[in-house]
Amino acid sequence: MIxxxxxxxxxxxxxxxxxxxxxxxxxxxxxENRDASVQIEENPKKEQDNERxxxxxxxxxxxxxxxxxxxxxxxxxxxxxxxxxxxxxARYEKDGKQEEEKSHCTSVLIENGMVLxxxxxxxxxxxxxxxxxxxxxxxxxxxxxxxxxxxxIEGNADFAILAMKKPADLxxxxxxxxxxxxxxxxxxxxxxxFVGREYxxxxxxxxxxxxxxxxxxxxxxFLVSNGIHFGDSGGATIAFRDGIPELIGINCYKxxxxxxxxxxxxxxxxxxxxxxxFLLSFEIMLLP
Numbered sequence: 001m002i003x004x005x006x007x008x009x010x011x012x013x014x015x016x017x018x019x020x021x022x023x024x025x026x027x028x029x030x031x032e033n034r035d036a037s038v039q040i041e042e043n044p045k046k047e048q049d050n051e052r053x054x055x056x057x058x059x060x061x062x063x064x065x066x067x068x069x070x071x072x073x074x075x076x077x078x079x080x081x082x083x084x085x086x087x088x089x090a091r092y093e094k095d096g097k098q099e100e101e102k103s104h105c106t107s108v109l110i111e112n113g114m115v116l117x118x119x120x121x122x123x124x125x126x127x128x129x130x131x132x133x134x135x136x137x138x139x140x141x142x143x144x145x146x147x148x149x150x151x152x153i154e155g156n157a158d159f160a161i162l163a164m165k166k167p168a169d170l171x172x173x174x175x176x177x178x179x180x181x182x183x184x185x186x187x188x189x190x191x192x193x194f195v196g197r198e199y200x201x202x203x204x205x206x207x208x209x210x211x212x213x214x215x216x217x218x219x220x221x222f223l224v225s226n227g228i229h230f231g232d233s234g235g236a237t238i239a240f241r242d243g244i245p246e247l248i249g250i251n252c253y254k255x256x257x258x259x260x261x262x263x264x265x266x267x268x269x270x271x272x273x274x275x276x277x278f279l280l281s282f283e284i285m286l287l288p
Contacts, residue, residue: 053065053067056068057242057243058242059242060241060242061182061184061241061242062178062182062183062184062187062239062240062241062246062248063187063188063239063240063241063242063243064186064187064188065188066188068240068242068243069240069243070243075175075240075244075245076190076202076245078171078174078175078245079173079175079190079192079236079238079245079247080192080200080202081171082108082109082110082171082172082173082174082236083106083107083108083109083192083193083194083200083235083236084106084107084108084109084115084140084141084142084170085104085105085106085107085140085141085194085198085200086104086105086106086107086115086117086121086138086139086140086141086149086162086234087102087103087104087138087139087141087146088102088103088104088105088121088122088124088136088137088138089101089102089136089137090102090124090127090134090135090136091134091135091136091137092127092132092133092134092135094132101124101127101134103124104141104194104231105117105118105121105194105231105233105234105235106192106193106194106200106231106232106233106234106235106236106251107121107140107162107234107235108173108234108235108236108247108250109140109170109171109172109173110172110173110177110247111172111173113163113164113167113168114152114161114162114163115140115149115161115162115163115164116159116160116161116234116250116270117159117160117161117162117233117234117250118158118159118160118233118234118250118251118252118265119154119155119157119158119159119160120158120233120252121160121233121234122136122138122151122154122160123136124136138150138151138162140164140170142168142170147164147165147166147168147170148164148165148166149162149163149164149165150162150163150165153274153277155270155273155274156273157218157220157265157269157270157273158252158253158265159250159265159269159270159273161274173236173247175238175244175245175246175247176244176246176247177246177247177267177271178239178241178246178247178248178249178267178268179246179268180222180248180249180266180267180268181268182241183207183210183222183239183248184207184210185207185208185209185210186206186207187206187207187239188204188205188206188207188239188240189204189205189206189207189224189237189238189239189248190202190203190204190205190237190238190239190245191203191204191205191224191226191228191232191235191236191237191251191262192235192236192237192238193228193229193231193232193233193234193235193236193251194231194232194235195229195230195231195232196230196231197231200235203226204226205224205225205226205227205237205262206224206225206226207222207223207224207239208223208224208225208261209222209223209261210222219269220265220266220268220269221249221252221263221264221265221266221269222249222263222264222266223255223261223262223263223264224237224261224262224264225260225261226260226262227254227255227260227261227262228251228252228253228254228255228262228263228264229254229262230254232251232262233251233252233253234250234251235250235251236250236251237249237250237251237264247267248264248266248267249264249265249266249267250264250265250267250270251263251264252264252265
């Protein structure tokens with residue numbers, strides 16, 4: 001089962017498969033074409049600025065400017081459609097009675113029915129602190145319908161991968177998973193999560209710190225402005241490379257020292273750990 005889970009997760013992570021707008025601020029100088037009596041605008045500096053901007057939107061790196069995106073293509077709507085609420089229910093016995101507690105997180109549906117979320121969403125911290133043993137049930141919620149999930153992998157970092165128990169024709173993330181080695185401070189992002197609502201909240205953010213070392217969460221995270229809030233955990237942070245969206249991480253924590261900053265786990269960190277588990281399971285399989 002473990003080998004199957006790792007293989008399925010690795011396949012999903014492997015398969016998850018810009019038009020510039022010329023803007024100038026200076027007034028153009030207008031010259032008259034005496035022969036044709038036609039006014040012609042000339043502004044060499046404006047043309048140079050437009051050329052530089054066009055090159056920036058086609059440099060193969062993550063974008064700094066939203067003008068690199070052709071929003072008419074529906075990129076954001078497609079990304080939002082792949083983000084779902086996860087409902088979690090803990091059932092336990094207290095004073096001879098059966099009790100239950102409900103909460104929610106956010107998740108991203110990637111290919112092959114695999115659901116990516118944060119590992120801490122697998123647990124109820126208040127019950128853990130009290131030492132109460134409980135059974136947990138997870139479901140993905142879409143249009144008020146609940147789809148059962150089973151847990152496949154818990155990462156060493158703050159991620160978990162679940163699988164849908166039954167196939168369902170639901171929108172999944174249709175774009176590439178990112179490569180955050182190309183990420184720089186100043187790249188703009190969009191953060192998607194269920195912040196206490198029945199629909200995903202979308203807001204913009206900026207990569208503020210590429211490799212924070214003061215969060216206590218270990219390596220593999222980066223900070224974005226505009227924060228991560230309760231309910232965001234497990235949701236998507238996307239960036240645009242030459243105007244095309246990529247999933248660059250999942251929302252994990254609120255930076256306690258800076259309310260307007262949030263921690264995101266790099267998608268590379270997730271992919272590398274799943275790959276390492278696959279290689280390990282393959283080596284074990286070859287042992288005599």
